[in-house]
Each structure stands twice: as C-alpha cells, then as structure tokens.
Amino acid sequence: MFSGFDFEVIWRSLPYLFREGMSFTVTLTLLAMSGGVVFGTLLAMMRLAHFRPLSLVAASYVNLMRSVPLVLVIFWFYFLVPWIGGWAIGASQPIHVGAFWSSVITFTMFEAAYYCEIMRAGIQSIARGQVAAGNALGLNYWQTMAHIVLPQAFRNMLPVLLTQTVILFQDTSLVYVISVTDFLGAAAKIANRDGRLVEMYLFAALVYFVVSFAASRFVRRLQASVAVIR
Amino acid sequence: MISIRDVSKWYGSFQVLTECSTEVAKGEVVVVCGPSGSGKSTLIKCVNGLEPFQQGIITVEGISVGDPTTDLPKLRARIGMVFQNFELFPHMTVTQNLTLAQIKVLGRSREEALAKGLALLERVGLKDHAGKFPGNLSGGQQQRVAIARALCMDPIAMLFDEPTSALDPEMINEVLDVMVQLAQEGMTMMVVTHEMGFARRVADRVIFMDGGRIVEDAAKEEFFGTPRSERAQLFLSKILQH
Numbered sequence: 001m002f003s004g005f006d007f008e009v010i011w012r013s014l015p016y017l018f019r020e021g022m023s024f025t026v027t028l029t030l031l032a033m034s035g036g037v038v039f040g041t042l043l044a045m046m047r048l049a050h051f052r053p054l055s056l057v058a059a060s061y062v063n064l065m066r067s068v069p070l071v072l073v074i075f076w077f078y079f080l081v082p083w084i085g086g087w088a089i090g091a092s093q094p095i096h097v098g099a100f101w102s103s104v105i106t107f108t109m110f111e112a113a114y115y116c117e118i119m120r121a122g123i124q125s126i127a128r129g130q131v132a133a134g135n136a137l138g139l140n141y142w143q144t145m146a147h148i149v150l151p152q153a154f155r156n157m158l159p160v161l162l163t164q165t166v167i168l169f170q171d172t173s174l175v176y177v178i179s180v181t182d183f184l185g186a187a188a189k190i191a192n193r194d195g196r197l198v199e200m201y202l203f204a205a206l207v208y209f210v211v212s213f214a215a216s217r218f219v220r221r222l223q224a225s226v227a228v229i230r
Numbered sequence: 231m232i233s234i235r236d237v238s239k240w241y242g243s244f245q246v247l248t249e250c251s252t253e254v255a256k257g258e259v260v261v262v263c264g265p266s267g268s269g270k271s272t273l274i275k276c277v278n279g280l281e282p283f284q285q286g287i288i289t290v291e292g293i294s295v296g297d298p299t300t301d302l303p304k305l306r307a308r309i310g311m312v313f314q315n316f317e318l319f320p321h322m323t324v325t326q327n328l329t330l331a332q333i334k335v336l337g338r339s340r341e342e343a344l345a346k347g348l349a350l351l352e353r354v355g356l357k358d359h360a361g362k363f364p365g366n367l368s369g370g371q372q373q374r375v376a377i378a379r380a381l382c383m384d385p386i387a388m389l390f391d392e393p394t395s396a397l398d399p400e401m402i403n404e405v406l407d408v409m410v411q412l413a414q415e416g417m418t419m420m421v422v423t424h425e426m427g428f429a430r431r432v433a434d435r436v437i438f439m440d441g442g443r444i445v446e447d448a449a450k451e452e453f454f455g456t457p458r459s460e461r462a463q464l465f466l467s468k469i470l471q472h
Contacts, residue, residue, distance in 0.1 A: 132280050133317035137331035137383065138307025147330060152321050 009196045010203045013186075021186030022207075024100075028182065029169045032107035036168070037161065039108060040115025041150065047120055058116070065113035071174055077106040078178045099180045103172075111168050118160050122153030159223040166215045170208060183207065231256045231387060231418050232277060237286030239272060246272050247283065248442045254387070259419045261429040264439035265465060270422045271314075273439070274389050277420065278309045291386065307335045310380030310388040314395050316372040318364035318379070324351065325360045328379050336383065343382070350378040354408050370401030377408055387418040394425055424469060430454060438462040 010017075046058035065073070081102050082094035089095065097105075126149050134144035154161075173184040181189065184204055191200035232254040239247040247269050254260050262270045275281040276288055279295045279302045288295040293305055318327050328347030332338045338346070351357045354374040356367075364372050373393055380388060390409065394402045406428050413419055413432035423429070429436055429450065436453040438446035438461075446453065446462045457463050 127315075127317075129313055129315055129317045130319065132275075133311075133313060133319070135280060135303070136278060136306055136309075136311035136313075137379070138303045138335040139331060140303045143334050147334065148319055152319075155321060 005199055006196060007199055009190065009194050009199055013190045013200075016190070017183065017186050020181055021183035024181065025169070025172050025183040028100075028103055028107060028172045028175070029165065031104050032111050032168060032172075033165050035104070035108035036111035036115045037119075039112035041119045043112055043116035044119035044123055045145065047116065048123060062113045062116050065110055066117075070110060070171055071177055073110050074103065074106050074174055074177055077109070078102050081105055099175075099178050102178065103175045103180055107168065107172065111164070114164055115161065118157050118164060119153060121160075122157035123149055125156050126152050159219050162219045162222070163216065166212050166219075169215070170212060173208075231258075231291055232420065233287075233289045234273070234277070235287045237273070237276060237283050237288060239269075239276065239281065239283040239285075246442050247276070249286070250439075250442075250444050251286075252437060252444060252447050254418060254420055256418055257416045258434045259413045259417075259421065259432050260435045260437060261433040262420065262422045262437045262439060263424060263426070263429070263465070264445075268439040269442040270437075270439045271391050274391055274420055274422050277389055278306045278311060280311075303335070307331070307383055308386050310377075310383060310385035312373070312376050312380055312388070312390045312393045314392040316364070316369070316376045316396070318372055318376055320364050322363075323360070324356070324362055324364065324367075324375050327364070327375060328382050331379075332382050346382055347378070350381050351375070353381075354378045355404075368401060369397045370404045373397065373401075373405045374408055377405070377412075381412075385417075387420070388412065390419065390421040390423065392422050392424075394423065426454075426466075426470060438465065440465075 043058045043062060046054045047062070049055050049058075078099070081097050085095040085097060086093055130148055130152070131144055134148045139147065172182055175182050176185050176188070179185075187200045187204040191197045234250055234252050237247055237250045238245065250269075250273055252260070262274060264270050272281055276283045277290065277295065279300075283296060286296075290305060290309060294300055295302075295305065318324075319330070322330065325344065325347060328351065329340070329343035332343035332346060333340060348357060348360060351360055354377060356371060356374055356378070359367060359371065359375075364375065367375065377393075393409070394405050397405065402425070406425060409419075409421070409428065410432050421428070421433075433450045436446070436448060436450055437444055438453070438457070438459070440461050445459045446457055448457070453462070454466075457466060
C-alpha cells in the first residue's frame, strides 16, 4: 500500500526539521510559557484586587483575548507591535520587530489570558486563613503573595498549567500565517519541495502526538505526586 | 495596652458588633467567651486590623488600628496571633515557618532568626520536629508551632482565636499548658476560648459576649461566682454541666 511513498525523505530532512523547525517551536513554547505565566499571574492578581478599575481592566483584557481566534491575534500583533513599539519609545517610524519576537510577544500576551484564569483559580484555592496568618505576622500584600499564596497556588495548579502549555505547544504551529518556519512549517516546506505531502504531514502529526502524549502522561504522574505533598 | 472603645461593625446591613468597649492592661490575661456567632472572634480580629470596623476606636499602645495612616503591617508584627486552624504554611518546614517573618519583616539575619526559632521550638517542646512539614505533625503539635511562630516576633501582646477548638480532646492540654506558661510569665493575652478551666487558672478578667455586644466584663472571681447577667448565667450553666 505504501509502495508509492518515499519515507526516505523524512530521514534525509531530519536535521533540518529538528534543528530549524523544532528548535523554533520549543523556544517559542518555553518563552511564551514563562512570559505568559508571569504576566498571567499579574493579571490574576489584578482581577482579584479590591480596587475595581484594576480588576475591570484585567477582566476586559482576559475576556477579549479569550474571545478572539488566535490566528487573528497573531495577524494583528504582527502589524501592530511595530507601531505600538514605535509609539512607546516616541519614534516617528514603526520600529522593526522580527517575526520571531513578534510571535513571542503575541503568544505571551495571548496565553497570559489563559494562565491568568488558571492562576486565579489557584489563588482562590488558598484558604483565606493563610493570608490572614501572613498578615498577622506583619507581612505586607506583596510578601504574603510571594511567600505564601503564590507558591501554594502554583503547586496546586501545576498540572493544569502544564496541560495549557501542551496546548500552547500545538498552537505555535499557527505562526505559519506570518511565514515563520516552525516545525510544521519546516515539514511543509520539504513536503512541497519534494512533492512528499503525505509522508511529511504524517510524520509531523506523529511528532506532535508523541510529544504531547508524553507530556500529558508526565502531567498525570505529577498530579499524583502533588496530591501526596498536600 | 489594648483599648477598644465603642466599636461597631457591620457586614452589609447585618450588625456583628455593637458598641463594644473594653481595656486590656499590660500583663493582663483576658478571656473572651460566649455562644457561637456572638462576635467574639470578629472582635479579636479587629484588634490587629484583620477585620475592618466601621465605628469606634481601637488603639494598641496608643496606635490607632483603624486609622488609614497607620502602618498596619508594622503594628501587626508586634501583636502575635494564633488561629483556630493553626494556619501554618504547609509548603514550608517548621523552621521556615518560624523564620520567614523574622527575616522579611524584622530584618533579622538568617542565623539570628534560626536561633530564635529553635529556642522557641524547644520551649514548646518540639525541637526534634524542626525539619518536618506541618502536614506531618499532629494538630496539637501544629498549634504549638503556631504559638512559637507568633512568639518569634517578640510580640507585646498575644491574641488567641479559639486555639483549641479544632483539636482532638487529648491534644487540648498540651496547647493549654503552653498558654498557661505564657500567661504566668506575664504576657498580655486576649483569648477567645470555651476552655473555662483555662479561664479559672490564669485569666484576670472574663468578657462574655452575646449578639455582638459585650454583656459582661468582670474580674474572674466575680464572673465565676455571681455573673450579673442572666445570659451569662445560662451560658455558664450549659458549658459547666459536664
């Protein structure tokens, strides 16, 4: 059945697929995850703030990001970020932002909305008595957050945060719309160049599956051990 | 040292405290009792500003708790508090629980904080448990660590919010013993509790609350001898029956 196929093409293009493609995908995933978790945590703290305008701003941002398709966000940011950057530093011309940094910023901003909701649930899962205990010892808001609430919230939410990161890993393939070569993009290039569409797309799907599946198995094991710690 | 004057507090339209007034002098041990929902925990939490109140004035050593210009964290650092559910930080070891605020709030060095923490841990009889996590300790042990944690800050007064209510009966005494010792050393204490044995042994005064009001505020002998209010009599007869 596979007589007409040439799987040799995969073997030949492995170095390119992984050195160019996968390294971009992984770098983007890790950067967007780190940035997204930090920014998302700040958003979560804003959403839970007693100061209404602050929580309103954060809530609007999160709701906006979560109701727009990612492809659109990638597009918009690609065109907007140079202008916003230029405006921010007071330049008369839009600044030059490469496709790489544009996608890092986009994914960070977009994923932050999702990480925000996860961290918000995490912060709310910490009993109010813990905050009271921190305050009673003289710790201020930031110290209570940094030493008592966030470490526990983060630990409780670790499995969900990682699951969201697996989704992020898959979503990074959408950068094809701004012509960036990620893993899927690299596979597509080879496929078109050598006319081996079926082989390359099958292989790409397999790689995404293996990585995601392995990651979610890891999360499940982690979940069990986190449950023991608590 | 602690002065509470005409304090009233509302949750929305529901009034939880009505014109509560009392004083706690330096070195005095005051027990606050009353039926559940009487506002005694709320009152004690107003003293270090964990609960805001809408009317009245509370001062601790002359510093007004309700004043928005007061540096509340600084004031709280000088008032120890022990909670019903211990509230140790579960992600930290006993030692880390004891040293965190000393280092972050009082600016003590790690060594200094550790020495202080271990000394107090020994005092509550738990020096072998320094490296454990709270989850591996019994309730009584956790509460004793919580007392040690508060004492690490060299507090000028200690607030106890039902410190033995969440404990199994066999663990109550180990916690009360620590509190009795503390009282005998002259610590200023405000204790919300139903442990009338503790009140008899070390209290100077007993405050009885009902429906958000201080109904009775009397010297210990007077309170246990002939409480003036009917409600206090009823309460006492109910909890002293067995």
